[in-house]
Amino acid sequence: xxxxxxxxxxxxxxxxxxxxxxxxxxxxxxxxxxxxxxxxxxxxxxxxxxxxxxxxxxxxxxxxxxxxxxxxxxxxxxxxxxxxxxxxxxxxxxxxxxxxxxxxxxxxxxxxxxxxxxxxxxxxxxxxxxxxxxxxxxxxxxxxxxxxxxxxxxxxxxxxxxxxxxxxxxxxxxxxxxxxxxxxxxxxxxxxxxxxxxxxxxxxxxxxxxxxxxxxxxxxxxxxxxxxxxxxxxxxxxxxxxxxxxxxxxxxxxxxxxxxxxxxxxxxxxxxxxxxxxxxxxxxxxxxxxxxxxxxxxxxxxxxxxxxxxxxxxxxxxxxxxxxxxxxxxxxxxxxxxxxxxxxxxxxxxxxxxxxxxxxxxxxxxxxxxxxxxxxxxxxxxxxxxxxxxxxxxxxxxxxxxxxxxxxxxxxxxxxxxxxxxxxxxxxxxxxxxxxxxxxxxxxxxxxxxxxxxxxx
Numbered sequence: 038x039x040x041x042x043x044x045x046x047x048x049x050x051x052x053x054x055x056x057x058x059x060x061x062x063x064x065x066x067x068x069x070x071x072x073x074x075x076x077x078x079x080x081x082x083x084x085x086x087x088x089x090x091x092x093x094x095x096x097x098x099x100x101x102x103x104x105x106x107x108x109x110x111x112x113x114x115x116x117x118x119x120x121x122x123x124x125x126x127x128x129x130x131x132x133x134x135x136x137x138x139x140x141x142x143x144x145x146x147x148x149x150x151x152x153x154x155x156x157x158x159x160x161x162x163x164x165x166x167x168x169x170x171x172x173x174x175x176x177x178x179x180x181x182x183x184x185x186x187x188x189x190x191x192x193x194x195x196x197x198x199x200x201x202x203x204x205x206x207x208x209x210x211x212x213x214x215x216x217x218x219x220x221x222x223x224x225x226x227x228x229x230x231x232x233x234x235x236x237x238x239x240x241x242x243x244x245x246x247x248x249x250x251x252x253x254x255x256x257x258x259x260x261x262x263x264x265x266x267x268x269x270x271x272x273x274x275x276x277x278x279x280x281x282x283x284x285x286x287x288x289x290x291x292x293x294x295x296x297x298x299x300x301x302x303x304x305x306x307x308x309x310x311x312x313x314x315x316x317x318x319x320x321x322x323x324x325x326x327x328x329x330x331x332x333x334x335x336x337x338x339x340x341x342x343x344x345x346x347x348x349x350x351x352x353x354x355x356x357x358x359x360x361x362x363x364x365x366x367x368x369x370x371x372x373x374x375x376x377x378x379x380x381x382x383x384x385x386x387x388x389x390x391x392x393x394x395x396x397x398x399x400x401x402x403x404x405x406x407x408x409x410x411x412x413x414x415x416x417x418x419x420x421x422x423x424x425x426x427x428x429x430x431x432x433x434x435x436x437x438x439x440x441x442x443x444x445x446x447x448x449x450x451x452x453x454x455x456x457x458x459x460x461x462x463x464x465x466x467x468x469x470x471x472x473x474x475x476x477x478x479x480x481x482x483x484x485x486x487x488x489x490x491x492x493x494x
Contacts, residue, residue, distance in 0.1 A: 054171070058163040059247050065126065065161035065297045066145040067344075068117070068135045071153050073104065075112040080104070090313025094356040098457040105131045105351070113153050120148060126246045129303040131348055136160070136300050138246065160296035161246075162328065168292055172254040173225060173426050191273040192429055195391060196265075196416040196441055201486040202277055205448045210489075212266075212278030212447035218309035219263055219440075220302065220319045222289035223255020225425030227263060232274070232423060236267040237282040242308060244288045244301040252287045257425025258436065259285065262320050264423035265437055266444035274421070274429060277444025284314055294326045299345035302377075306348060310355050315450065317357060318443035319349075320436035322364045322375025333376055338405040340381040349380035353458045358450070359383040360443040362435035363411040364400035372401060378411070379404045384446070384462055386439040387479060388417025395477050399435055402476035411479040412466045415441040445485045453492040464488045 078085055083092050083102050095102060108130050117135060118125055122144045127136035139145050148154050188194045190203065197203055205211075216239050224241075227233050241252060249255050269279035288305040290298055302321065309317055323345065324333045337343050340350045352359045363385050364375030378385045378400070388396040396418030402410030417438035419431035442465070450461050468488035471481030 055168055058165065061140065061163075063138055063140050063163045064142055064145065064159060065136055065138050065246065065295075066157045067160045067296070067300060068137060068148060068157045069155045070109065070113060070133045070135065071155045073107050073110050073133060074153075076107060076110045078107045080107070087311050088313045091311055094313055094315065098356045100354060100356050109133060109135065110153075116151060116153075117148065120144075123148070127244065127297075127300050127304055129300055129307060129348070131307055131351055132303060132344060134300065136246070136297065158296070160300070160331075161293070164293060164327070172251075173257070178231070189271050190275045191270065192421045193268075193274045193276065196420055197275070197277055199416060199482060200277075200441065200445055201484045202445045202448065204486040205445070205452060205489060208452070210448040210452040212281030212444060212451055215278070215281045215316060215447040215451055216284060216312075216314040217266065217278065217281050217316045217318055217443055217447055218284040218286055218305070218314040219259060220286050220288050220305050220317060220321060221256070221259030221262055222291045222321075223249070223257065223287055224252050224259040224263065224285050225255060225257035226253060226427065227260050227285070228253045230260075230423065230427040232268060232270055232427065233260075233264065235269055236263070239282040239284045240312060241285045242287070242305070244286065244304040244308070245290045246297065246301070249287060252285065255287060256291050258320070259287070260425040261422035261432060262318065262436060262440045265420065265440040266318070268423060274423065277441055278447040281444065281447045284309060284312065289321050294323070295328065296326060296331050296344075299323065299343070302345055303348045306352065310352075310357060314357060316443055316447055317352065317359045318440050319359060319361045319377070320434075320439050322362060322378055324366070324371060324375050335373060336405050338374065338376070338379040340379050340404065340406070340408075343376045346377040346380045349377035349383055353382035353462065356458050358446055358458045358462060360439050360446060361385055362439040363387040365398045365434050365436075366400045367396070367398045374400045374402060374404070374410055381408075382459055382462060384413060384442060384465060385411040385479070386435060386442050387411035387414045387477075388433075388435045388438040389414045389482065390418045391416065393482070396433070396435075398433070402479075409474050409476055409479055413442060413469050413479050413483045414438065414481060442483070445483075449485055449488055449492070452489055456492060460492075464492050467491070
């Protein structure tokens, strides 16, 4: 997802400083490996590569641990690492692939001589310069007009009541016991903004090359996304799942746009799986890149062809619910979903206005293989969020529709703990208010009270 390459500076103006790319000119290649032979890992000893929580999640849903869960062969990784002028910078066990970095392309192509390397694809070429991160200043208190005394949900009241989410909250279902992984570009000042201090953070990590020195000094896109779910300030702002725990994972590079980010995304997903998360919110999507020759095509939009969508389509079979934004290309030349919003067995979310109309920018379906997309809709034109500057603002995008749904999915799953990921996905989608599903609204705006009643039958 091409996010703005500049952030708010300490003087409150939109500023960015251009710096040379770290380490100079470099290339990243994705190696696809042939197999996972010569590995010490075994399917009957999953604690060597999965947490107990991840194993328990699979068992509860009667899901098998399979060869995709096995880590990449350490022997293969060792052989790659020994190659001259090659650095391993990422890997995906589900796709049995490795990201390597080098300063000269010829060094990468020499890896084709290794018997376990099936093929390699260049996924990144460094630009001459990039914008540097500047941590913004922030406000410690909201404005007095941000408080609505007669509404427990404050300024967030409409976006949650439109989903009947307040009904589940009133029954005590606020996401407790569920872990939501937030995949994004950065979480500016989440560690400093007082309104976000009560958030239960289960972990943080960074999969972008090169890693950030501090994900809390990166883009505030993730801050806004997180605020929609996790904030708990009665009378001012309450998110859709204030009692859930959150894992903050940076996998989007705002300074460049390349196929490498699809592997960063896969790494984040696999990390979340192994840690035992229940739900993943991904307000990210891709289709065009700095190298236009690598742009995705519409015919690839079948949930299985692109690397990122193939990975996303595996999640429900691991017992995880992925909620992904549809994308904001509805008014552009592309118009269609971004990847991995085309994935199978996920919830793809488009944006509506407060009047219930689809936002003009909200990407549309169908997928190339004829499936209805998006699946559901939620506020996003605008949604009320907390920015990285600690202010309550209106902002636009399907990026903000998705977390409204993710939080409510956590609440619903708390209320229906014996349902599988696929069952919860189906219940949510079919609780929508569009009785004639289409490729603009999908199944409409879900009613989580209706979803709960349906799931209790």
